[in-house]
Amino acid sequence: MEKKTPFYDQHLKHGGKVVPFAGFLMPVQFFGIIDEHRHVRARAGLFDVSHMGEIEVRGPDALKFVSFVTVNDPAALAVDQVQYSAMCYRDAGIVDDLLVYRFPDHFFLVVNASNVDKDFAWLQEQAKGFNVTLKNTSDQVAQLALQGPTAEQLLQKICDLKLSEMKFYWFKVGKVDGIEMIVSRTGYTGEDGFELYFDVKYADQIWDALFKAGAEFDLKPIGLGARDSLRLEMKYCLYGNDIDQTTTPLEAGLGWITKLKKQGDFNGKDVLLKQKAGGVKRKLVGFEVEGNAFPRQHYKVMKDGKQIGEVTSGVFSPSVAKGIGTAYVATEFSKTGDSFEVEIRGKGVPAKVVETPFYKHGTHK
Amino acid sequence: MNFPKDLKYTASHEWVRIENGVATVGITDFAQGELGDIVFVELPAVGATVGAGKPFGTVEAVKAVSDLNAPLSGEVVATNGDLQGSPDAVNKDAYGKGWMVKIKLSDPAEAAKLMDADAYDKMEKHGH
Numbered sequence: 077m078e079k080k081t082p083f084y085d086q087h088l089k090h091g092g093k094v095v096p097f098a099g100f101l102m103p104v105q106f107f108g109i110i111d112e113h114r115h116v117r118a119r120a121g122l123f124d125v126s127h128m129g130e131i132e133v134r135g136p137d138a139l140k141f142v143s144f145v146t147v148n149d150p151a152a153l154a155v156d157q158v159q160y161s162a163m164c165y166r167d168a169g170i171v172d173d174l175l176v177y178r179f180p181d182h183f184f185l186v187v188n189a190s191n192v193d194k195d196f197a198w199l200q201e202q203a204k205g206f207n208v209t210l211k212n213t214s215d216q217v218a219q220l221a222l223q224g225p226t227a228e229q230l231l232q233k234i235c236d237l238k239l240s241e242m243k244f245y246w247f248k249v250g251k252v253d254g255i256e257m258i259v260s261r262t263g264y265t266g267e268d269g270f271e272l273y274f275d276v277k278y279a280d281q282i283w284d285a286l287f288k289a290g291a292e293f294d295l296k297p298i299g300l301g302a303r304d305s306l307r308l309e310m311k312y313c314l315y316g317n318d319i320d321q322t323t324t325p326l327e328a329g330l331g332w333i334t335k336l337k338k339q340g341d342f343n344g345k346d347v348l349l350k351q352k353a354g355g356v357k358r359k360l361v362g363f364e365v366e367g368n369a370f371p372r373q374h375y376k377v378m379k380d381g382k383q384i385g386e387v388t389s390g391v392f393s394p395s396v397a398k399g400i401g402t403a404y405v406a407t408e409f410s411k412t413g414d415s416f417e418v419e420i421r422g423k424g425v426p427a428k429v430v431e432t433p434f435y436k437h438g439t440h441k
Numbered sequence: 442m443n444f445p446k447d448l449k450y451t452a453s454h455e456w457v458r459i460e461n462g463v464a465t466v467g468i469t470d471f472a473q474g475e476l477g478d479i480v481f482v483e484l485p486a487v488g489a490t491v492g493a494g495k496p497f498g499t500v501e502a503v504k505a506v507s508d509l510n511a512p513l514s515g516e517v518v519a520t521n522g523d524l525q526g527s528p529d530a531v532n533k534d535a536y537g538k539g540w541m542v543k544i545k546l547s548d549p550a551e552a553a554k555l556m557d558a559d560a561y562d563k564m565e566k567h568g569h
Contacts, residue, residue, distance in 0.1 A: 093474075108532075109503045110478045301477060301504050368481040370501050392480040392503050421499065 081126035082218050082279030090297045097300060098189035100127040105299040112302035113394045116265055117435075120224035121298035122286055129192030130217045130273065131199065134182040135208035140340065142176060142183045145202050147325050147348070149338040153178040158245045158262055161333055162325050163195065164344030168351070169321035170328070171198055173313060175262065177247060184258075186219075186273075188315045202343070218276045222286065223269035223306075225439040226293045231270055233289040235259060239270075244440055253285035264303065266310040266438030305391045311362045311402060311432035317373055318360060318388045318402055326351045327404065328360045358385065359410040362432035364398050365418055369425040371401035376419040377427075384409055384416060395435045401427075442565065443470045445536055449552065450561035453510045456536060459552055464513050467540045468500065468531065471565050476502035479531045482524040484509075484542055489517045491544060493551050498541065500531070509541065513551045519543040 078101045087094055092103030103124070106112060115121055133142055142150045148161035155178055163171040172191045177184035187195045196212045203210060222231055228239050237250035237259055247260035257274035274282060287295055304314070313319045313328055325334045326348060336349055365371055371390030376383050385405035393400040401418070409416055412431050417424035444450065449457045454472035458465045473479065481501040491497040491511035498509040520542050524530060531539035546552075556564065 104504075105477055108478050110480075305503060368483070368501070370481070370506065372506060392501065394503075 079127075081124055082276045083124040083126060083220075083283060086280070086283050087124065087297070092297065092299060098127055100189060102127060103297070103299040105301045106297045109299070109301035109305060110394045112296070112298045113305050115294075115296050116224050116267055116298055116302060116306055117395065118225070120222065120226045120230055120290060120293045120295045121302070122283075122290070122295055123221040123223065123298050123303055125219045125221050125271070126217070126276075126279075127189035128219050129187040129189060129195065129212070129214040130219075131185040131187060131192075131196060132182055132211045132213055133185065133199075133208055134211070135206075137206040137208050138183050141203060141206040141208045142185075143338065143340055144206070144342050145199060146174070146176060147330075147335065147342065147344065148176065148333045149335040150176055150178065150183065151339065152335075155180050156246055156248055158247055158260055159333075160245075162319070162330060163198070164325065164342075164348075165321060166343055166347075168324040168326075168344035168347035170315070170319045170323060170325065171195060171321065173315055173319060173330075177258070177260070190316060216276055217273050218279045218282070219271060219273050220282065220286070221263055221265075221269060221271045222295075223263045223265045223267050223298075225268055227267070227269040230286075230290050230293045230295060231259075234285055244268075253282060255282060257282075263440065264312055265306040266312075266433060266435060266440055267306075268439040304389075305394060308389050308391050308400065308402070309393055309395055309433060309435035310438065311434065313360075314389060323360075323404070324348060324351060324356070327356045327358055355407065357407060358404045359407050360388065360402055360404055361410045361429045362400065362402055362434060363416075363418075363427045364396070364400050364430050364434070365420075365425050365427040367425065368399075369418075369420045369423075370399035371403075371418050371420065371427070377403045377405050377416050378419055378424055379409055379416045387418060393434055400434050405429075442562065443536075444558040444562050446558045448536065449512070449555035449557060451510065451512045451555060452564065453508075455510060455512050457512045457552075457555060459546070459549075462546050462549060463518065464515070464544045464546055464552075465540050466509075466512060466542050466544060467535055468509070469561070470535045472507075473532050473535045473539070476500060476505055476507055478503045479528045482528050482531065482541060484520045484524070485517050487517055487520060491515060491517060491542075493548075493554075511544065512555060513544060513546055514548050515544040515546040517542050518545045
């Protein structure tokens with residue numbers, strides 16, 4: 077039986093088409109994926125992302141522990157700063173990708189909905205020998221993502237923080253419509269925007285307050301369908317598609333979050349050092365296909381009749397007006413401009429590796 | 442859900458309008474809603490032979506792709522060229538401007554196997 081987020085009734089009220097996703101009943105669309113996608117790029121959209129998981133890490137060893145279980149370097153974070161990171165197994169396969177929030181006295185981890193139980197069990201197991209306490213607060217936290225070029229103006233109407241002073245990937249605890257919450261300048265769309273984390277009991281109040289403040293900005297609810305096409309246009313990774321326990325951060329193009337020189341050991345370090353020295357055999361690339369054919373997950377990537385990779389995400393891109401996708405391909409075919417074919421229903425459709433993000437005009441700061 | 446009474450339906454969510462031995466075929470309002478925004482419809486060439494229950498084309502939506510199955514056997518005598526430029530006609534007007542092919546039937550008796558609107562509505566509600 078799927079869980080409902082605290083915004084379930086709001087989705088039905090706004091005409092959302094609700095489907096099972098990652099153990100939750102979630103809206104896949106409200107008024108059409110392409111229109112919703114364009115609305116977020118041009119105006120403002122509100123996403124219910126309460127299915128995401130939240131885990132608090134407290135105790136004297138919290139920093140040391142977070143550094144041990146993630147590949148990025150949490151010691152580099154200031155208080156009120158956010159970091160995109162990944163947790164790896166010892167073999168450098170990815171447990172999950174996540175956001176790491178640094179508070180004065182603890183860390184707050186935001187993980188994928190489908191991985192919450194797995195992640196929490198993994199963290200508990202890894203915590204042996206560290207003086208930390210872990211708390212899974214996923215069911216008590218409502219999360220909304222307000223995204224789009226007008227997000228700051230809109231939210232400022234009902235928020236007591238000075239949002240113009242908040243930089244991308246920073247956060248503060250402040251009040252929205254009088255309710256205390258985490259206001260984080262982050263998102264998964266490529267547009268400017270904020271993610272709000274607050275007590276589930278204020279779900280209806282905050283939802284309504286945002287739509288009231290958002291009326292003049294034409295704020296609309298946005299479903300998971302557009303969330304996926306927006307994130308893919310930015311080549312943001314999706315766990316379960318682009319990354320999983322069989323892929324490493326270096327293969328996934330996440331070298332920029334993999335801090336091999338940080339202090340101390342961390343899960344996956346040995347394997348990642350070897351991959352860094354010897355080079356990876358395959359890489360996650362972004363590609364465009366020719367014509368009216370669209371790549372989908374698991375389609376084969378072929379070169380001269382031989383399979384050289386597999387598509388991990390694919391979509392019709394509303395912004396580029398082409399079929400775009402990501403695929404792991406053999407490193408020798410992973411440079412911008414390299415060409416190959418994607419096998420779409422038995423036919424080889426020409427495709428080429430392009431610079432990413434696919435969409436280059438995002439308003440994220 | 443809108444399922445016109447004068448049409449026949451398949452379990453794979455195509456609709457059929459038979460007039461003078463020619464079947465006009467499209468996908469149902471339910472099917473277009475499930476697929477979401479349709480961005481490309483791939484259709485056979487005029488003159489192609491299609492077989493009842495066999496795929497004859499594909500519908501690409503933003504998130505998903507789906508086969509089109511021929512409800513009846515015969516020869517394709519027309520295709521809806523307007524869908525090249527405006528595939529969203531399938532979303533907006535599934536039973537009108539969203540039509541896909543016209544098939545000259547080789548075995549009109551096959552039509553007896555198709556569902557009427559009530560039977561299709563029942564099947565769709567039971568989630569098959």
